[in-house]
Amino acid sequence: QVQLQESGPGLVKPSETLSLTCTVSGGSISGYYWSWIRQSPGKGLEWIGHIYYSGSTSYNPSLKSRVTISLDWSMNQFSLKLGSVSAADTAVYFCARPSVRPGFSSGCYDHWGKGTLVTVSS
């Protein structure tokens, strides 16, 4: 059974870069899309973006200028970087694996990490 686990700093200063890693265990990252989703009281659940095992990425247009998602095959991990953060980026960040629609990159999420709270504050 595939398991996902987020890791990274729980506190980030305004204007700095938020960096999180998701470690995938019980299966390979090969053949799948891998996503980041966040949840804040103000904006609810929000898709941040995803990466395909080939390395191709898609991002939420509202965050695209600040987001980078990358893969580390050797560690079976994928990572999120969100730059120029502000208090509005305070949220619980989840990594997840979607079960995608045939021929598309969007899907529903049947595998989730437990989530990690990131607070943006000086």
Next chain:
Amino acid sequence: DIQLTQSPSTLSASVGDRVTITCWASQGVSSWLAWYQQKPGKAPKLLIYKASTLESGVPSRFSGGGSGTEFTLTISSLQPDDFATYYCQQYDSFWDTFGPGTKLEMK
């Protein structure tokens, strides 16, 4: 982007009740809609996908229906473990979006 709304935002019910939550999409999403259950401090759990297909391991008291712009999640007989927040999610468009949630609380 496709906006989702849910009704009601809060639902008070008792064990054994039949409850229905509705999700509306701002434009048609065919049947590309999922439902999740989330408990405090936990990740969302997939219940139903493709509008009406029950995820493996999910009790049969959960059912989903609808297509296009209006969808429902029904719990036929509420159990104590069902008190949680429920979200719909559309995955018809380039990027998926989630509804604001319905909190199901004990009456």
